[in-house]
Amino acid sequence: MKKFIVIVLLVLVGLFLLLAVSKMPIMGDPDSPTNAIATSRYIAKGPQETGCNNLVSAIILNYRVYDTFGEITVIFVTLTAALAILGREKAGEGVSPLKVSPSPLVSTIMIIYIPFFIVFAFYVAIHGFNSIGGGFQGGVILASVLVIYALVFGYDEAVRKFPPKRRILFEGLAPLCFVVVGFMSILAGTNFLNLNFSSVSHFRNFLTLILEISLGLTSGVAIASLFYILKKVERE
Amino acid sequence: MLKASFSNLIYVVSMILFLIGFYAVAMRPSLIKKIIGINIMETAIFLFLIGIGNKKGGASPLVVEGIEKYVNPFPQAMVLMALVVGVGTTALALILAVRLFECENGEKR
Amino acid sequence: MNQMVSMIPITAVALPFLIGIAIFFTGKNKKLMGFLSSIAALLSLALVSALYSMLVRGNMDVCCPICFGAGFTFCFRVDWLGLFFAGITSLLWVASIPYSIKYMEMKFPDSRARFFGFFTLSAATAIGVTMAGNMLTLFALYELLTIFTYPLVVHAETPAALKAGKKYLVYLLIGEMFLLFAVLSTPEFAGPRAFAKIGLISSEIGSKMLLVLFCSYIVGFGIKAAIFPFSNWLPTVSIAPTPVTGLLHAVAVVNVGVYGIMRVILNVFGIELVRSMGVGVLLVFISGATIIYGSLMALRQDDLKRRLAFSTVDYISYPILGLALLSPTALVGGLLLLVTHAFLKLSLFFCAGAIDIQTGKTKVSELSGIGRRLPFVSTCFAIGSLGLIGMPLTLGFVGKWYLWQGPMETGQPSAMGVLIAGAILCAFYLLYVVYVLFFKQSNVDFVCDLQLNWTMLFPIGAGVLMGLVFGIFPKGLLLLVNNVTMCYFGG
Amino acid sequence: MSFVLHLPVLMVAVPIAVAVLISVLLTFKRNIAFVLSVLTMIFCLISSLFLMVKVITEGSFVYYVSDWPPPWGIEIFIDRLSVYMLLLIAIVGLISIIYSELYIKKVLDHQKIPFYYMLVLFLIGSIVGFVISGDIFNMFIFFEILSLSSYSLVAISGDREALRAGFRYLVMGIVSSLFILLGLGFIYSVTGTLNFTQIALRVKELSDLTVIQTGALLLIVAFIIEAAIFPLHVWLPKAHGKAPAPVSALLSGLVIGIGVFGMIKVVYYILPGVYPVSFVVFFRGLISVGIILGAIFALFENDLKILLAQSSISQIGFAAIGVFFFSYSGLMGSMLQLLNHAFAKSALFLGAGAVIYKTGFRNLDEMKGIGKRMPITMGFFAIGLASIASIPMTCGFVSKYYLCLAAIKQGLWGSVGAILLGGFLSLLYCLRIISCIFFEKPDSKVEVKEAPLKMLLPLGVLAFLTIFFGVFPRAAFVLIEPGVKEILGFLR
Incomplete structure (x- = not known):
């Protein structure tokens, strides 16, 4: 019925x-x-007004950066909720030693590739200005690196390598960066989160870069943390 | 109406996808299937939004010398942000589902 | 009519109200509690008398609007009709305070602060209702009165009391729902001087709507005035402590219902409109039915307080009947009967309470022979009964005399029939109690373990005395009542 | 005065930043969360007071975030009604946070306490962001933060019932936010912008309104889910009933009110005057049914907190029905009802929480006669009940008075009946609680003392405010009256 x-x-x-x-x-x-x-206006003046040739980046990092602030907060809220409901994972907590040791082939290849992955992630994040890419995209690649590491070398090893203490600062980096930039722009006499407050155009590009990188780091680390937290429950 | 629908095929498809997702959310008792349904709905809307931003013959919104015609970048930015929001909601849904699963299994044990 | 702005009406309401709130915090300090309640009652009496003298001197309306903006205006205004009711309420409130203090001390020693707090609040809001200057104020205070009397009704905290309280609330709140609808549909209901002019409703809003409004008003106020189909709550709540029953039947609640009906017919609709709508007859039928129904039910009751409660159902419809006849003399009669009822019914209830405290008897059939044990109380009961029946030399007689003129003038034989039947039935159900009290031999011996002191006997005696005095010298009261009717019937 | 212009956006940014900061500082000092949250809320309260002064003296203003004018950038739109909402948010938020300290310590694990405060701060910040936003997509983003933090606050205690309630809330909430996204897609496709004022301008030029109406319908349905109006209210009773008491106070007092405010935004700001009559009648009918059904559910409920949640369904219906009257009195009633519900219902949940804190009783049967043991707590509770029951001299009376007046003036007899009947039924269930708490003989012999001062004080403030705005509704009119006139001007 x-x-x-x-x-x-x-x-x-x-x-x-x-x-x-x-x-x-x-x-x-x-x-x-x-x-x-x-x-x-986005198409005609975007590159001059924001310094980004990638118009999508121009929108999310300059015209509508307030939305992006909200959005990175969403990720952070999810993380907070995960911590509140499931709790932070701890290395060696209820560890059962890995039954199957990672295949040497896979682990060796991973050790070789991971630096490249990370470099690629940063490349994507930084290059979001001018070509396809951006903070979130880079962040997701970063997250996938952390996830793959846990899959290949075992959860405990991953948690030991990237303990919560090290991740915690990165997790809160982007919202804090946004607010700090916002305060700076207010102090400079413009409105909140105006990246063009200085007459020097390089400074604007610098700020955009900082926001881009912080977005990448935060989204990457936060998504990885979510993965670790969820994974923790699974193994218990 | 039919002709108009035909030229807007992507919209029609996304609406149908949306309804499929909605059906899964409304009717499936399994929590994971509900979450999948939510994701289908989300994807449908993203398709819809991207469709809105399309322009015939437009290049991707990456400013290059010599090209004048670009598709609308704004829906793409919107979808990008909505995607991240979607990740957040899905993650939270999974967290609750996992915890609920844990609780109910814990009681059985 | 002139108008003057004065803060006395609002003071007469707000001051006792604040004192009532203060009483909640007296806790176990009995002396302070009694002192505060008496002060509140006396203050309001004094202020009402002050208003009376102002009205007599200047023949003015006393008005004080408090505007909250955007069609939300509270306003207090005193005219003769309001003052008449306010006078009754404040006078009887003063009279009932000493009795209640003693009664509560003997019967319900617990949580008396709550009782006196709500008692004072109820009486203060009842006075506020009579001084309301527009429908909004009237409605607000009217509803507050219902809410404030609820804790009094359930004061005993027994399951039966709670059940009675529930019934009380459901009945009255349904009435208030209708009332709110009617009030809000009345144009200019919140105007600062809404009651100053007669006929807030013009016939322009359509005859159907007029009828709906009229019925809503009658249901809204009539439930509180216990008119026929809605009168069942009144006997049920006679389970409450006696001072509360007194408050409900004589001092505040029922009177306020009658007051509301009068306001509606006299001020909101206006005599002319009611006459042209032809709904006076409807009201005559309703009140007639209530009189007969109340009397017949009273005859059947064995419980003394229930019998008196049904007698209230019966008697409180006389003023409505007097109003419904739409003739000035009948209205004078009705108002006089209201005074009669207020004084004497209060005394009768207090007598019943005194008998209960003294002997523990509540059933009529058990009362045989008490007349000799409690001569004062029983005598007062007898005189009060005679007064209610309408024996000459009592106020009841004067009232019925005037009321009788109404149907004579307007020529409504059915109303005359109702009056005769009501008087006869009333004589039956009250005099039977007197008969049992004095003349029936008691077969069970009982002990009187408590001694009633003057604080309880004085209010009883005073009420009966008032009924007698006014019956013999009705002139002063007639003057006041004539003032009321003159406002609406002109000369 | 120019600093005041930045305050609205700071009211969004500061709570969020503080919440993030707490997470960073957590490694050094654990118990800093409470102090920081209270300070943040005090900041919010003070800024909303400043904004109130500004708006009363100079009228509404807009603020371009990042200095990009619409349609390119995001606009923040501050008028009297949004400042009014901000004040409500700041007051109720501050009070719930102060109340939380003791309650949360008892209810939650030690580990979870800082996260609780963080989530509450996110909730507050996002509500502010939602209320002041002048751009639909921005509204969507803040709506997501708002919903995510409310789901997790509902489920935070981690027991099964709470998780169930939280998951159900989450599913409904996500569907609602997806409806917003879809609706804004429709609106964007024909207007080409997401800014409120620009949309309102463009819509007037359109010849065919079907797409716009679809978008508007989707948005309204989304907010109907959020505001828990009749057929889509199923998530509410459990979610509000099972959450910790201060969270219930926030959710019931503010969040569902925000749903109604969202409806106001859609109906008056974004798309004024595009609604066919059948639309409006349909919604009014739904809401009327909700008003009555919610009250009936509450009448037969035994768990006190779930009872209060059921009554929220009915009470928020009153606020929502005024939106669809399209008249001055109706909107006045709506706004006043939001105020009444924010203060009174929060007071009720906090009072219920105080009982749970002291005794652990949840059912009404267990609470018999508890009013005599903790008279002050229950006295404040009773004041809240009086306001919900719309007894004169409380705020609830004023709001329902305006609503009923509006309905009668427009001759909407069905709505009149629903409002009157709903008011009557709410009086009944309130009196049921009162008679149970104060007049019934207690069964248990448990010694119960008054709630601690830190809980009593917030309750007392809320009770005072309810009475204050009932006796002097004019205090609220300062903001509402011109604000309502202003948004009714948009309809023309």
């Missing part, structure tokens, strides 16, 4: 949505309102 009701409801909602969709402007139409209004 419940199933029937839900399906009827879904069909109704679906018809309603399809009706709305059919009334929407044709996709890809260059004259549609989305393409006509706000974007002109």
Whole structure:
């Protein structure tokens, strides 16, 4: 019965949505309102005003950096929630020694590759200015490195290598950076989180870079921490 | 209506995906399946948003000398941010599910 | 009519109110508690008398609006109708305080601070209702009165009392729901001088809506005034301590219901509109039915307090009947009967309470022979009963005399029939108690273990005495009542 | 005075920054969380007072974050109503945090305490961000932070019931936030902007409103879920009932009120005047049913905190129904009801928490006669109940008075009936609690003392505020009256 009701409801909602969709402007139409209004400035002046050739980065790091602040806070809130509900993992807590030792082939290759991965992560993060990439993308690569490390060398080894004490600062880095930059811009007499407060254009680029890197570090480490915390429960 | 829907095929597809996800959330008792449903819904919306930002013949929003026509970068930025938010919500959902699983198994033991 | 701004009306409400709140914090200090409650009652009496003298001197409305902005205005205003009710309430409040102090000391020694606190609050809000200057104030205080009397009703904290309290609340709150609707639908209900003009509602809003509003008002106030289909709560709550029953029946609650109905018909609708709507007859029928129903039920009751409660249902409809006849003489009669009822019913309830305390008897059938053991109380009971029935030389007689003129003038034989039947039935159910008290032989011997002192006997005697004095010299009271009717019927 | 312009955004940034800072400082000093949170909330309170002065004297203003004007950047929009909400948030937040100290120590593990404060700070910061935001996507982001922190606060105690409630809340909440995202997609596709004022301007030029209406409907449904209005209220009773008491106070007092405020934002700021009549009637009908059903559920509930949560469904319905009257009195009633609910319901949850703290009783049956043992605590509790029951001279009366007046003026008899019946039923369940607490004979012989001062004081402040705004509603009118007139101006 419940199933029937839900399906009827879904069909109704679906018809309603399809009706709305059919009334929407044709996709890809260059004259549609989305393409006509706000974007002109992003495309025309974006690189000069923000110093980013990558317009997506220009938006998330300059035009709408306040949103990005909120978004990195979301990651941090999730982490806090994880810590509150599950608790921080500890090295050697209830350790059962690894039953299968990592295959030497895999571990050797990983040891060779991991530095490259990390460099690549930073490259993606820093290069978000001018080409495809950005803080989050780099951060996710970083996180995947930490996750792979735990998968290959065992959870305890990973926790020992990257203990919570070392991660804790990185986890809070980005929100703090954003707030500090925000305060700086207020003190400089402009509005909150204005990166263009100094007349020196390099300074703006420097700030963008700092935010980019902090975003990368924080998202990467926080996602890895989430993984470690979830993994901890699994092994208990 | 049909013709318009046809030219907006991506929107239609994303709506259908959205409803599939919704069905999973509403009807599946399993927590993990609910979370998967939520992710399907999310993805559908991302597809929808990216579709909105499309421009025929536009290049990706990476300013290069000589190209004048770019797709709208704003929906892409929006999706990027929504993605990260999605990671957060999914993670929290998993945390709660894992903890709930632990609790209920703990009681059985 | 002139208007003057004065803070006395709001003081007469707010001061006792604040004292009432202060009483909660007296804790176990009995002396202070008694002192504060008496002070509150005396203060309000003094202030009401001051208002009376102001009205007599200047024939003015005394008004003080408190505006909260945006159509939310509280306003206190005193005119003759309000003052009439305020006078009754404050006078009887003073009279009931010494009795309550003694009674509570004997029957319910626990949590007396709560009792006297709420007692004072209820009486103060009842006076506030009579001085309300617009519908909003009236409604707000009216609802507060219901809420403040609830703890008094359930004071005994027995399951039966809680059940009675629940019934009380459900009845009254349903009434207030209707009332709120009616109040908010009345145009200009929160105007600072809403009651100063007669007829807040014009006939323009459509006859259907008018009828709906009228019915809502009658239901809203009528439930508190215990009119026929809604009167069951009143006997149920007679389980409460006797001073509370007195408060409900004579001092505050029921009176306030009658007051509300009068306000609605006289001020909100206006006599003319009611006459043109032809709903007076409806009201006559309702009140007539209530009188007959109350009397018949009273005859059947064995419990003395329940019998008296049904007698209230019966008697409180006379003022409504007097109003419904829409003639000035009938209204005079109705108001006089209200005074009669207030004084004498309070005495009767106090008598019942005194008998209960002294002998532990609450059933009529057990009362045989008590007349000789408690001569004063029983005599007072007898005189009070006679007064209520309407024997000559009592106020009841004067009231019924005037009320009788109403149907004569307007020519409503059914109302005359109701009056006759009501008087006869009333004589039956009250005089039977007197008969049992004095003339029936008691077969069980009982002990009187407590001695009643003057604090309890004085209010009883005073109430009965008032009924007699006013019955013999009704002129002063008639003057006041005429002032009330003159405002609405002109001359 | 120019510093005041930065205060709204600082009210968002400072709680979040402090919360992050706590996590960093945690390694050095564990018990710093409480002090820092209280200081932050005091900062928020003071800044909202400053903002109030500013807005009353100079009217509403906008603030461009990063100095980019809309539609390129994000706009923050401060008018009287949002300042009013900020004040509510700051007061209730400060009070709940002060109250939390003792309660949380007893209820939660030692490990979890700093995280609790962090989450509360995130919650406060994100509510502020949500309220002041002038951009739908920004609203979405803060809505996510808000919801994530509320889910985790519900589940923080980690026992099974709380986790269940938290998960259910999470599923509904995520669906609601996805609805916002989808809705804003629709709106963006035809207007090309996400800024409130710009959308409102563009919508007037559109010929076909179907897409906009779909977007608006999705947004409203999302906020209906968040505000727990009738068919989508299922998550609320357990979530609010099982959370720790100060969290319930925050969630019930503020967060569902924020749902209603979101509706106000959609209906008046973003998309004024695009709604067909059937739409509005439908929502009014739903809300009316919710008002009555919530009260009926509460009437038959035995667990005190769940009872209070059920009553929240009914009470928030009152606030929501005023939004759909589109009239001055209706909106006034709505805003006053938000105030009433924030103060009174928080006081109730804190009072229930005090009983749980002292005795561990959760069911009404166990609490018989407890009013005599802890008269002051229960006295404050009773004042809160009086306000919920809309007894005259409390704030609840004023709000329901305006709502009912608005409904009658517009001749919406169904809504009038729902409001009156709802008011009647809420009086009944409140009196049921009162008679149980004060007038019934206690069963148990447990000696119970008054709650400690640190719990009594917050309760007392809330009770005082409820009475204060009931006796002097004018104090609230200073902000609401011009604010409501202003947003009604948007409709034209």
